[in-house]
Amino acid sequence: MRIGLYIFATLTLAAIVGAFVYTVNPNNYLLEVTGIHFNLPVAVWIILPMLLLLVFTIIHMLFYGFKNYLKLKKWQRDAATLDDAFYWSLINEPKDQKYALDEIKNSAMLLSKASIDMKENVEGLNSRLTKIINLIQKIKSGEYVDLKEHKMTKLFSENNPLLIQNRLNRLESDKEFVEEVMKSPSLFSKAVQKKALEIFAARETFYKARKYAKTFDAKNFKAMLKRVGGTEDMGLSVEILNEFVEGLKLECSDFVYIASITKKQFTPDQNLALFKKYQQNNLKAQNAYLYLLFEYELLEEVGKYLEEQNESEFIKFRALYELKQEHKKYKLEDLIEVDTVCNEA
Structure with missing residues (x-):
């Protein structure tokens, strides 16, 4: 029951009882306490305990209502923290989280050490989780997602499998990115370096590959050599061959x-x-x-x-x-x- 309705109902009941008693006995009753005289109608003396009970009941309700309010706030904060923990686990970047309630903490702490691999989409999630799940599904399906556009560039560590897969997806469709990796291989994971080199060796000529001779390995150098003699001018010369041979094991x-x-x-x-x-x-x-x-x-x-x-x-x-x-x-x-x-x- 709402506290306002409870007060109204109690006061109404007290008024009815007081009115009834007054009609039965309209006289006063004198009470002396430590020399102080209280001369009040009998009806007032009857409803006075009811009013005192009302006051203490309201105090009781306010106290436990405030306690419940604080606990509700803890649940709400923990729910938001749990939501955040799910988010980081979905993107394979689990983080330690602080929970106020042991009921949640005792289980949710697993998320600080775990990653979540979604097999299918789930309906009814909040917009934040729905968005990240959709982006993850796109990456896994081979589509490149512009993380900068979604303000997510700083969320992933360099060894994050989703970041690596997204970069691998980009290599398939972005020729400029392939050369970006070739220019600065140390900025990217081994898997991205390897894929970029394979794509570069399959598409480019020795004219362009020459400046990346030290980046090449024997396998991809031979892949380029395999294309020599075809319809495309690969640009292989004695000088270029020497540069590759000197730089390769x-x-x-x-x-x-x-x-x-x-x-x-x-x-x-x-x-x-x-x-x-x-x-x-x-x-x-x-x-x-x-x-x-x-x-x-x-x-x-x-x-x-x-x-x-x-x-x-x-x-x-x-x-x-x-x-x-x-x-x-x-x-x-x-x-x-x-x-x-x-x-x-």
């Missing part, structure tokens, strides 16, 4: 693959000069150099080179050399798979 198979591409692009003299230098600086390029010597049928050079090496090395090439001495019609590809020349038995 190449294995034996990498050098052989490079030689298999450059033999179609450069002159024999250019190729032999290149790989002679490479094998002098890096022993892993020796097989590639031998591969080119065989390709160009320079058997005398092959013989001299093998004589300078340990007899336990280059077994396949030695076997081929012996066969070529007797049957010059044999070619390298007839006896050895180019991809396996680095695998010594």
Whole structure:
């Protein structure tokens, strides 16, 4: 019952009782307390306890009403805090939260260490949670979301999976962003760096890739080499090739693959000069150099080179050399798979 209605009902009842008593006994009653005389109608003496009870009842109601008000405020604050905790867990950035009520704290504290992965949309949520869930679903579906437009750029840590996925989505549609990552790879996660490099290697030429030679790895360098010889002018030159080879950690198979591409692009003299230098600086390029010597049928050079090496090395090439001495019609590809020349038995 509302306190105003309660007071009105109580006063009305007291008035009715007082009026009834007054009609029955309109006389006064004298009461002396510590020398003080109270001479009041009997009706007043009858309703006086009712009024005192009303006063104490109102005080009681106000006290517990205020206590309930304070508790309600705590519930409201904790509800808002819980809402905030759900928000941060949804974006994979859980944070410690302070709760006033143990009833909520004992369970909600899990959210400070957990992330929420939404499988389906949920109806009936507040606008803030609904908005972030919709954005998350867009990111997961492969769509790029402009976080700056939604004032969310500062919400995510660099290793946040949603931020990484959103950047991966952007790489697929934003050519300028690909180059931005190539220019400043340290500002982005490893996954974004890797994807940007793959896209760049699949789309750009050596003219543009040249300035990012130190950013490349062998895998993506070879991916670009694979495109050489097609309809597009890839811009591969001796100078550019040197820059990449000097900046990359190449294995034996990498050098052989490079030689298999450059033999179609450069002159024999250019190729032999290149790989002679490479094998002098890096022993892993020796097989590639031998591969080119065989390709160009320079058997005398092959013989001299093998004589300078340990007899336990280059077994396949030695076997081929012996066969070529007797049957010059044999070619390298007839006896050895180019991809396996680095695998010594």
